[in-house]
Amino acid sequence: DIYIYIKFLSWYRVSVTAGSRARVRVSVPIGDIEVLNLGNNGLEEVPEGLGSALGSLRVLVLRRNHFARLPTAVAELGHHLTELDLSHNRLTALGAKVVSALRELHKLNLSHNQLPALPSQLGVLAHLEELGVSFNRLAHLPDSLSCLYRLRTLDLTAFPRQLLQLATLEELDVSSNWLKGLPDDISALRALKILWLSGAELGTLPIGFCELTSLESLMLDNNGLQDLPTQFSQLQRLKMLNLSSNHFEEFPAPLLPLAGLEEVYLSRNQLTSELVLQGNQIAVLPDNFGQLSHVGLWKIKDNPLIQPPYEVCMKGIPYIAAYQKELAHSQPAVQPRLKLLLMGHKAAGKTWLRHCLTEEVVEGSHAGRDKQKNYSLSPPASSKGIEVTSWTADASRGLRFIVYDLAGDESYEVIQPFFLSLGALYVLVVNLATYEPCCFPSTVDSFLHRVGARVPHAVMCIVGTHADLCEEQELEEKCLDIHRQIALQENRLAQVVDEALARDFELRSASPHVAYYGVSDKNLRRRKAHFQYLLNHRLQILSPVLPRLRDKLISVAEHREIFPNLHRVLPGSWQVLEELHFQPPQAQRFWLSWWDSARLGLQAGLTEDRIHVFHNLTCLIDILNVFFQRDASLLLHKLLLGTSGESEGEGESSPVMSLPTQSQDLLWATQLHHYVEGFLLHGLLPAHVIRLLLKPHIQAQQDLQLLLELLEKMGLCYCLNKPKGKPLNGSTAWYKFPCYVQNEVSHAETWNNGTNLVGQSFVAEQLQIEYSFPFTFPPGLFARYSVQINSHVVHRSDGKFQIFAYRGKVPVVVSYRPAKGVLQPDTLSIASQASLPNIWTAWQAITPLVEELNVLLQEWPGLHYTVHILCSKCLKRGSPNPHAFPGELLSQPRPEGVAEIICPKIGSEQVNVALVYPPTPTVISPCSKKNVGEKHRNQ
Numbered sequence: 053d054i055y056i057y058i059k060f061l062s063w064y065r066v067s068v069t070a071g072s073r074a075r076v077r078v079s080v081p082i083g084d085i086e087v088l089n090l091g092n093n094g095l096e097e098v099p100e101g102l103g104s105a106l107g108s109l110r111v112l113v114l115r116r117n118h119f120a121r122l123p124t125a126v127a128e129l130g131h132h133l134t135e136l137d138l139s140h141n142r143l144t145a146l147g148a149k150v151v152s153a154l155r156e157l158h159k160l161n162l163s164h165n166q167l168p169a170l171p172s173q174l175g176v177l178a179h180l181e182e183l184g185v186s187f188n189r190l191a192h193l194p195d196s197l198s199c200l201y202r203l204r205t206l207d208l209t210a211f212p213r214q215l216l217q218l219a220t221l222e223e224l225d226v227s228s229n230w231l232k233g234l235p236d237d238i239s240a241l242r243a244l245k246i247l248w249l250s251g252a253e254l255g256t257l258p259i260g261f262c263e264l265t266s267l268e269s270l271m272l273d274n275n276g277l278q279d280l281p282t283q284f285s286q287l288q289r290l291k292m293l294n295l296s297s298n299h300f301e302e303f304p305a306p307l308l309p310l311a312g313l314e315e316v317y318l319s320r321n322q323l324t325s326e327l328v329l330q331g332n333q334i335a336v337l338p339d340n341f342g343q344l345s346h347v348g349l350w351k352i353k354d355n356p357l358i359q360p361p362y363e364v365c366m367k368g369i370p371y372i373a374a375y376q377k378e379l380a381h382s383q384p385a386v387q388p389r390l391k392l393l394l395m396g397h398k399a400a401g402k403t404w405l406r407h408c409l410t411e412e413v414v415e416g417s418h419a420g421r422d423k424q425k426n427y428s429l430s431p432p433a434s435s436k437g438i439e440v441t442s443w444t445a446d447a448s449r450g451l452r453f454i455v456y457d458l459a460g461d462e463s464y465e466v467i468q469p470f471f472l473s474l475g476a477l478y479v480l481v482v483n484l485a486t487y488e489p490c491c492f493p494s495t496v497d498s499f500l501h502r503v504g505a506r507v508p509h510a511v512m513c514i515v516g517t518h519a520d521l522c523e524e525q526e527l528e529e530k531c532l533d534i535h536r537q538i539a540l541q542e543n544r545l546a547q548v549v550d551e552a553l554a555r556d557f558e559l560r561s562a563s564p565h566v567a568y569y570g571v572s573d574k575n576l577r578r579r580k581a582h583f584q585y586l587l588n589h590r591l592q593i594l595s596p597v598l599p600r601l602r603d604k605l606i607s608v609a610e611h612r613e614i615f616p617n618l619h620r621v622l623p624g625s626w627q628v629l630e631e632l633h634f635q636p637p638q639a640q641r642f643w644l645s646w647w648d649s650a651r652l653g654l655q656a657g658l659t660e661d662r663i664h665v666f667h668n669l670t671c672l673i674d675i676l677n678v679f680f681q682r683d684a685s686l687l688l689h690k691l692l693l694g695t696s697g698e699s700e701g702e703g704e705s706s707p708v709m710s711l712p713t714q715s716q717d718l719l720w721a722t723q724l725h726h727y728v729e730g731f732l733l734h735g736l737l738p739a740h741v742i743r744l745l746l747k748p749h750i751q752a753q754q755d756l757q758l759l760l761e762l763l764e765k766m767g768l769c770y771c772l773n774k775p776k777g778k779p780l781n782g783s784t785a786w787y788k789f790p791c792y793v794q795n796e797v798s799h800a801e802t803w804n805n806g807t808n809l810v811g812q813s814f815v816a817e818q819l820q821i822e823y824s825f826p827f828t829f830p831p832g833l834f835a836r837y838s839v840q841i842n843s844h845v846v847h848r849s850d851g852k853f854q855i856f857a858y859r860g861k862v863p864v865v866v867s868y869r870p871a872k873g874v875l876q877p878d879t880l881s882i883a884s885q886a887s888l889p890n891i892w893t894a895w896q897a898i899t900p901l902v903e904e905l906n907v908l909l910q911e912w913p914g915l916h917y918t919v920h921i922l923c924s925k926c927l928k929r930g931s932p933n934p935h936a937f938p939g940e941l942l943s944q945p946r947p948e949g950v951a952e953i954i955c956p957k958i959g960s961e962q963v964n965v966a967l968v969y970p971p972t973p974t975v976i977s978p979c980s981k982k983n984v985g986e987k988h989r990n991q
């Protein structure tokens with residue numbers, strides 16, 4: 053029997069947890085233990101005899117303890133130990149004897165210690181593949197290092213000449229070490245594919261460096277580099293290059309011929325006149341920039357770009373190339389205009405504000421009660437849904453705002469996100485007369501989150517209305533309260549980020565074999581980078597600016613750093629093309645065919661390849677408003693109008709229709725009434741009724757088809773009875789708008805409680821992936837998601853918060869649970885079930901749904917959410933708080949040779965690995981935020 057003092061001890065196939073520094077009796081045969089993690093326990097030594105007792109140990113983790121020397125017990129493990137982690141200790145020396153005993157080691161981590169030297173005996177560790185010695189006090193390395201022929205990964209402090217003999221080395225990490233230069237004969241490391249030289253104080257690169265032609269990924273960030281050798285263009289295999297945080301003043305020309313380059317990072321440099329990438333001061337890209345045809349240019353953000361315009365740059369290099377070609381043979385045109393979005397709670401005063409701004413009406417102000425008369429005498433026409441108007445704010449400079457008045461009614465929430473885009477100025481309208489501190493979450497905070505999640509770093513003005521109804525002091529107090537609560541929320545994000553990271557790192561150092569839990573260093577780095585992104589890209593909020601709002605908006609718009617696209621230079625032909633589109637007859641049409649567009653393009657002087665299909669946005673918005681106004685009498689009125697239009701139009705050929713009898717009229721009206729009811733309750737409409745609703749806009753059958761397809765693509769409705777890819781053969785197509793579904797479906801609840809649909813006792817295993825949204829749940833996400841999954845499921849039954857369906861014969865349940873206070877955030881979960889041997893069928897059922905959700909969530913790059921796989925064992929036991937494995941596991945392969953994983957919630961109980969890892973990793977990682985810019989590009 054062996055007693056070990058530990059704070060937390062657990063290992064593969066055996067788990068024992070205890071309170072702080074409790075005495076734990078190991079009640080399993082210690083000789084069977086293969087992995088032992090004693091990290092993070094403040095240990096200075098391990099008990100005598102431990103080494104000889106642990107006869108099967110392969111992996112020993114002693115990181116984050118207080119060891120000053122290598123415990124002698126470790127030597128006893130020599131003939132079977134393959135991994136040893138001693139990082140983050142206080143080692144000042146390694147006993148030569150102990151080192152030479154560890155002949156089977158494959159991985160040795162000695163980083164973050166105080167070692168002044170390494171023993172020459174290191175050279176006898178012939179199996180060593182990975183060696184970490186960074187963050188020590190090493191002045192040099194032993195010559196015997198050149199005997200480590202199997203070494204693949206080396207993380208160290210100084211660039212040792214011995215390494216030059218390791219011609220097979222493929223990955224080398226010498227980041228954060230002050231190398232102060234590289235030897236010219238580094239070219240000897242010809243096999244290197246991945247080279248980490250971040251923060252190595254290199255200053256320059258030797259010419260020999262350019263002979264490392266196998267390099268695929270190269271991290272050269274933070275090295276004080278001013279230029280690259282011309283021969284750098286020999287690195288033709290390079291796909292990823294990080295040159296951030298250097299001193300480049302110009303775009304490094306040797307990169308231009310690198311045809312295979314896919315990712316280049318040049319942020320935080322001193323690039324000024326020319327080009328590129330995040331966080332610089334670039335306004336104009338060089339003429340030949342389009343030559344970089346393989347670079348995915350998704351780090352161009354945060355530059356005051358004016359040429360090509362921001363939107364073109366975000367689309368990628370081919371678009372830049374085309375733009376530059378266009379500009380080369382067209383006169384440039386300057387057209388200052390900016391998208392202005394008015395948002396806010398229902399009846400906050402958005403429409404009125406718009407009228408004040410655009411029609412030169414006296415603005416609402418703090419000035420006094422006499423202004424009240426203005427509101428009551430000439431109230432603005434009530435909001436007709438989302439409206440778009442053009443406002444010439446400054447005629448002398450030709451400055452125009454395209455004003456989007458986003459209706460405040462909840463029913464428009466599902467379509468509002470489509471209008472939140474980059475490069476716009478946001479105005480949040482708050483009714484100060486009705487504002488109370490307790491309304492902050494619904495009238496201010498929810499809007500800030502929505503915009504921030506969709507457009508990180510957006511610029512938002514908060515404007516108070518109804519000031520004339522408030523006392524001076526009340527006004528002041530309310531404005532102060534809004535400021536105070538905004539500041540509190542900002543701190544909350546930072547706090548949540550800190551806590552989440554601390555949890556991750558804690559898990560990283562406490563778990564027996566963290567790899568099984570998906571908490572790899574790479575995942576942590578990625579998560580940390582995303583959090584950093586969220587923190588760095590919070591909304592830019594401007595103070596309430598009600599008096600002289602017009603002047604304020606104009607001056608904000610003129611800020612080049614904030615709205616560089618206002619000053620964009622366009623090829624003259626683009627402007628002519630736009631003007632042509634707004635002229636009759638094309639201005640009246642909903643769609644233009646490609647040929648019509650091409651004809652207009654040619655008229656404007658554009659080449660054929662530059663034409664995109666034009667759509668009539670104003671008309672489309674009118675149509676969306678019809679569907680989302682959620683008003684029975686208005687809908688009925690539209691239908692009756694549509695019907696009468698139909699009989700008028702067809703009157704000559706169909707006299708019966710033109711003279712309907714009164715009873716026919718009544719019958720028809722009743723039928724229409726039923727349709728409206730069915731729509732508002734279940735979201736159901738047949739195609740011919742949709743046609744009546746949209747009568748003024750839809751002229752031909754083809755218009756209707758195109759429009760319905762567009763609505764399906766936008767995720768607003770799906771066709772209930774259309775066989776995939778086949779026509780309907782004459783029967784009526786029915787469309788379902790999930791955002792209208794009112795009925796609750798309880799199937800999934802009973803299913804979760806242990807019985808399946810037919811009430812049989814529940815024996816299968818459950819899989820459940822849970823997404824939780826601690827700050828905001830994107831409005832309309834559940835409705836749009838339920839459309840996106842339609843092509844993957846059959847026999848679905850939709851409820852307001854749940855969808856119960858089948859994939860093949862396997863049941864799936866998608867459920868949304870709205871937040872209950874701060875402690876229980878909004879969650880969206882995807883679940884399925886099957887017996888253990890058939891669990892792959894359940895994975896097969898949910899994986900496409902998970903991927904579909906991940907794709908949809910990419911529309912919200914600033915959204916904070918977490919993904920977890922709930923423990924099947926806990927679910928089966930009906931635990932109210934099941935253990936949550938990190939969602940990263942979904943995109944990782946199952947660990948080899950591991951059959952079961954311990955669920956920390958149930959102590960020693962084991963969960964089959966097939967219930968935690970999918971059979972094949974998902975393609976789109978739920979937690980991957982690495983391509984934040986990519987998402988922008990896709991929008």
Ligand SMILES: Nc1nc2c(ncn2[C@@H]2O[C@H](COP(=O)(O)OP(=O)(O)OP(=O)(O)O)[C@@H](O)[C@H]2O)c(=O)[nH]1
Pocket residue numbers: 396397398399400401402403404405416417424427428431432433434435458459460461481517518519520521
């Ligand atoms: N007294 C006073 N009334 C105002 C002010 N601003 C707006 N109103 C009135 O408040 C009511 C609602 O204003 P709207 O501009 O229609 O509000 P909205 O935000 O566009 O409403 P939705 O589009 O339905 O979300 C109207 O009757 C306005 O006349 C103001 O500053 N003072």
